[in-house]
Amino acid sequence: MNFVIVTGLSGAGKSQTIRFLEDFGFFCIDNLPPALIPKFAEICYQTGGKIEKIAIVVDIRGREFFNDLFMALKSLQSMGYNYEILFLEAKDEILVKRYKETRRNHPLAYDGNIFEAIRKERLKLNEVKKQAKHIIDTSDLLPRQLREELERIFVSGENFESLVISVQSFGFKYGIPIDADIVFDVRFLPNPYYIEELKRFSGLEENIREYVLSSAEAKEFLEKVTDLFEFLIPNYIKEGKSRLVIAIGCTGGRHRSVVLASEVYKRLKDNGHTVLINHRDISKDVSGEVGK
Numbered sequence: 063m064n065f066v067i068v069t070g071l072s073g074a075g076k077s078q079t080i081r082f083l084e085d086f087g088f089f090c091i092d093n094l095p096p097a098l099i100p101k102f103a104e105i106c107y108q109t110g111g112k113i114e115k116i117a118i119v120v121d122i123r124g125r126e127f128f129n130d131l132f133m134a135l136k137s138l139q140s141m142g143y144n145y146e147i148l149f150l151e152a153k154d155e156i157l158v159k160r161y162k163e164t165r166r167n168h169p170l171a172y173d174g175n176i177f178e179a180i181r182k183e184r185l186k187l188n189e190v191k192k193q194a195k196h197i198i199d200t201s202d203l204l205p206r207q208l209r210e211e212l213e214r215i216f217v218s219g220e221n222f223e224s225l226v227i228s229v230q231s232f233g234f235k236y237g238i239p240i241d242a243d244i245v246f247d248v249r250f251l252p253n254p255y256y257i258e259e260l261k262r263f264s265g266l267e268e269n270i271r272e273y274v275l276s277s278a279e280a281k282e283f284l285e286k287v288t289d290l291f292e293f294l295i296p297n298y299i300k301e302g303k304s305r306l307v308i309a310i311g312c313t314g315g316r317h318r319s320v321v322l323a324s325e326v327y328k329r330l331k332d333n334g335h336t337v338l339i340n341h342r343d344i345s346k347d348v349s350g351e352v353g354k
Contacts, residue, residue, distance in 0.1 A: 063146060063229035064088075064114060064115045064116070064306050065106070065138075065143065065146070066083070066104060066115075066116065066117040066118070066128045066145070066146055066147075066148055066215065067099070067117075067118050067120055067135075067146070067147045067148070067264055068080060068083075068117055068118065068119045068120070068147075068148045068149065068150070069119070069121050069131075069149055069150075069153050069183065069185065069190055069194075070079065070148075070149045070150030070191075071083070071120065071121065071150065071151050071152060071157060071180065071183055071187065071315070072121065072123070072157070072168055072180075072183060073152065073157040073160045073161055073168070074150035074151050074152045074157065074200050075150050075200040075203075075208055076119050076121065076180065077092075077154070078208060079148070079150060079208065079212060079219040079344070080092055080117060080119055082116045082208070082209045082212050083115075083212065083216065083348055084117075085209075086115070086212070086213065086216055086217050086218075087115055088115040088116060088117040088119065089106075089116050089117070090116075090117045090118070090119075091116075091117075091118050091119070092114065093119055093120070093121070093123050094118050094120060094174065095130070096120050096128060096130040096131040096133075096134040097130040097134060098146055099118060099131075099134040099135075099137075099138065100134055100137040100138055100141060100143075101146075101175050102116075102118070102169065103116075103138060103141070103143045103318075104141070104143075106348060107143065111347070115216075117314075117352050120266070122183055122186060122187070122209070126188075128327055129181070131190060132190075135193070136293075140191070146195040146196065147190065147193055147194040147195055147196070148192050148194065148196045148198070148215075149187075149190065149194035149196065149197045149198070150197075150198050151191075151197065151198070151199050151200070151203040151304065152199060152200045153199075153201045153241070153305075154177060154180050156200075156201045157176075157180055158176050158177065158180070166181075167292075168180070182235055184197050189296050191288060196215055197302075197304045197334075198226070198304075199226050199304045199305040202226070202228050202305075202338050202340070203226070203338070206238055207338070211336065214312030215299070223307070224302065225298055225299050225303060225304060225306055225335070225336065226296060226305050226306070226336050226337075226338065227295070227306045227307075227308065227330060227335055227337045227338070228305070228307045228308070228309065228337075228338045228339075228340060229308045229310070229323050229326050229327045229330070229335060229338070229339050229340070230242070230309045230310070230323065230335060230339075230340045230341070230342055231265070231309075231311070231312075231315055231320045231321060231322070231323035231324075231340075231341045231342065231343070231344065232309055232310070232311045232312055232315045232342045232343050233312065233314040233315025233319070233339075233342075233343040233346065234249070234311050234312070234315075235285070235313055235314055235315075236314075236315060236342075236343050236346060237240070238286070238309065239307065239309045239342065241307050242306050242307050242308070242309035243306050243307045243308070244307075244309065245309045245311065246287065246307070246308070246309070246310045246311070246322075247311055247312075248280075248283065248310055248311065248312050248318045248319055248322050249312050249313055249318070250279065251274060251275070251280055251283075251312075251318050251322075252277055253312075253313070253317065253318065254270050254274065254317045254318070255313075255314075255317060256275050257273070260273060261317075263317075263342070264317065264320060264343070264344055265316065265317050265318065265319070265320025265321040265323075265324065265341075266320060266324070266341070266344070270317055270320075270321060271324075273323050274317065274318055274321040274322070275321065279285075280321075280322065283322065284322070284325055284326070284329070287326060288326070288329045290329060291308075291326075292333065292334055295335060301351055308323075310322050310323045310326065310327065314343065314346070315342060315344060315346065316343065316344055318339050320344055323339065323341065325341065327339040
């Protein structure tokens with residue numbers, strides 16, 4: 063039996079997740095008091111295989127009932143029932159934005175302070191997060207991408223990598239992305255801006271890609287950073303990191319950084335990692351990069 067307990071931060075996507083799991087054939091219950099989980103599991107197991115996939119959402123909406131979760135998990139273990147925990151999270155500013163867009167109140171925002179409510183919730187959920195088998199950071203995920211991740215885990219049965227990698231291209235003239243974990247400067251590469259017939263194109267187009275990647279330095283850069291990430295990523299996962307932002311910058315964020323970010327994205331994705339791509343500044347200066 064596939065018995066999944068879905069939990070995590072309010073606003074991180076649990077409602078969407080439960081809808082997607084229903085689409086995948088799961089019998090789903092939202093906001094079940096944790097004390098009832100062992101009895102419900104027992105009922106499901108007694109169906110003799112008629113109910114094979116179950117997902118239960120448990121979170122701080124349960125107020126005082128949520129404190130019974132760890133006792134319920136111990137009961138499941140003592141009864142010999144296997145389960146796995148799916149934990150959803152997102153960055154504070156993303157959660158605040160989602161609450162403002164939906165005009166809903168955070169369950170712990172008694173005084174209207176959402177940031178303080180999120181801080182309290184993170185502390186309350188810290189222990190259950192440590193027990194989670196799957197951790198998904200939905201900060202940069204579109205609903206379609208969240209569905210794809212859930213399908214990989216619970217339908218295809220592929221090995222799940224809890225680290226979501228975001229590769230960004232950017233222009234130094236517009237500032238380094240504030241959420242970047244690792245920043246690369248590729249302004250050492252030849253600049254297509256100085257080729258009259260190329261400067262109006264972007265790094266998404268084949269002529270720019272060919273020009274940038276024709277450089278021996280670009281090829282060597284890609285080999286070295288790919289090797290670096292294949293070393294770093296397993297170690298980040300081992301330490302519990304759930305989100306990695308790789309920023310690759312050139313002057314205007316339109317040519318060189320776009321090509322290199324796209325190539326890094328492709329290599330990481332081909333190696334089985336969960337990767338997103340974002341070209342932050344590609345449309346800011348349509349005339350091309352300025353200077354070196």
